[in-house]
Amino acid sequence: MSPPVVVAAALCARMLAESARRAGWRVIVLDLFGDTDTRRASGMWHPIGDAASLSIDPQRTREALDAASRTPNVIGWIAGAGFEAHRDLLDDRRIALAMIGNDRESYDAVRDPVRFFALLDDADIPHPEIQLQAPMDPAGWLEKDANGTGGMHIRHAAQRHATDASRGGRYFQRHQPGRSMSALFIADTRKAAIIGFNEQLIVPHGGQPFVYGGAIGPVDVSDAVRQQITAAVNAIVQRTRLKGLNSLDFIVDGERCFVLEVNARPSATMSLYERGSNRSLLSLHVRACAGASLDADMSSAAAQTASLCGEQIVFSDRDRTVSPEFVQRALNLGWCHDIPVTGSFIAAGAPLCSVSAVCAHGTQTATVRAELAARAATIASIDTTRKPGHADLLLPR
Numbered sequence: 001m002s003p004p005v006v007v008a009a010a011l012c013a014r015m016l017a018e019s020a021r022r023a024g025w026r027v028i029v030l031d032l033f034g035d036t037d038t039r040r041a042s043g044m045w046h047p048i049g050d051a052a053s054l055s056i057d058p059q060r061t062r063e064a065l066d067a068a069s070r071t072p073n074v075i076g077w078i079a080g081a082g083f084e085a086h087r088d089l090l091d092d093r094r095i096a097l098a099m100i101g102n103d104r105e106s107y108d109a110v111r112d113p114v115r116f117f118a119l120l121d122d123a124d125i126p127h128p129e130i131q132l133q134a135p136m137d138p139a140g141w142l143e144k145d146a147n148g149t150g151g152m153h154i155r156h157a158a159q160r161h162a163t164d165a166s167r168g169g170r171y172f173q174r175h176q177p178g179r180s181m182s183a184l185f186i187a188d189t190r191k192a193a194i195i196g197f198n199e200q201l202i203v204p205h206g207g208q209p210f211v212y213g214g215a216i217g218p219v220d221v222s223d224a225v226r227q228q229i230t231a232a233v234n235a236i237v238q239r240t241r242l243k244g245l246n247s248l249d250f251i252v253d254g255e256r257c258f259v260l261e262v263n264a265r266p267s268a269t270m271s272l273y274e275r276g277s278n279r280s281l282l283s284l285h286v287r288a289c290a291g292a293s294l295d296a297d298m299s300s301a302a303a304q305t306a307s308l309c310g311e312q313i314v315f316s317d318r319d320r321t322v323s324p325e326f327v328q329r330a331l332n333l334g335w336c337h338d339i340p341v342t343g344s345f346i347a348a349g350a351p352l353c354s355v356s357a358v359c360a361h362g363t364q365t366a367t368v369r370a371e372l373a374a375r376a377a378t379i380a381s382i383d384t385t386r387k388p389g390h391a392d393l394l395l396p397r
Contacts (some may be wrong), residue, residue: 010080017041019282085147109240110262123235178253214312310368
């Protein structure tokens with residue numbers, strides 16, 4: 001009997017595709033980039049938007065999902081990063097495929113700032129002060145977009161222009177200093193199990209001060225932090241009926257935790273818990289979304305100890321056109337991922353690829369950061385110039 005087929009859709013779906021393959025499934029990928037390793041993990045790839053602007057096209061997505069629905073043994077589609085801005089696709093009756101993940105109601109409950117922060121207040125979960133109107137004095141305030149992802153939507157409120165007033169999904173939040181972290185968890189609509197805690201690598205990039213640049217996990221946290229976040233996650237799940245893989249972003253200031261947001265989908269940090277193993281967290285996601293309860297077996301599988309792993313996005317330092325030599329060298333390294341296909345044009349400042357590092361559990365995160373930085377420098381030093389004689393078609397990435 002042929003293995004099941006899943007459709008993985010996201011801005012970049014590489015980690016979803018690789019996790020699905022580890023589960024023994026065939027994969028159809030819908031994303032913006034169609035990177036070399038993404039295509040190797042999938043049986044078919046469809047572009048669903050513009051890589052340069054990091055935007056998903058709803059119509060192209062519907063068409064790709066419609067085509068995928070006619071594949072034998074296809075069980076459904078999984079929405080990853082990027083669908084925050086297109087939540088209407090999650091309950092679009094024109095899409096024949098079943099959606100494996102949170103429904104629109106649960107998604108909205110954690111993405112709508114009015115609903116989400118009211119929920120946190122009701123559950124006595126600390127969070128930075130928020131308001132919907134621009135503060136009179138913008139000092140110490142951030143402006144955020146509830147439909148954004150990857151931190152590209154966050155900026156200091158003082159950077160705001162009058163023309164931004166009509167933009168939907170915007171809200172303002174006091175800047176809370178501290179350690180930027182996340183918790184990856186799995187839920188069954190009633191309760192949750194935390195898979196691990198992660199330190200986020202937040203970097204200024206392209207004029208944006210809080211861009212997601214990667215993560216390190218699982219990291220140790222104090223009992224006080226663990227208890228606060230475990231209680232917060234369970235309270236949120238009980239009030240929103242979240243299911244499957246999700247993540248919660250928060251700030252740690254001393255022993256106090258301040259919740260920022262919930263990503264109601266498989267997070268990029270799930271790959272930290274699969275690197276160097278045959279483990280597939282996506283298989284747990286599908287089980288939970290199919291109605292399996294978070295029993296002892298699933299909780300135990302979710303909580304397996306993983307090696308300390310870091311992943312970092314490498315942004316291109318200049319305009320590049322990717323040569324076959326660059327692709328081959330990146331593949332040979334073994335720790336380079338999201339590798340663009342030959343002929344791709346990568347604009348200065350755009351993501352070029354990502355790098356990973358796996359260390360023994362207990363290693364200091366500073367050591368992992370240093371290794372990631374060294375590997376990013378190695379990638380940046382590889383010449384992407386196309387050699388004379390190559391006639392590869394120039395491809396957008």
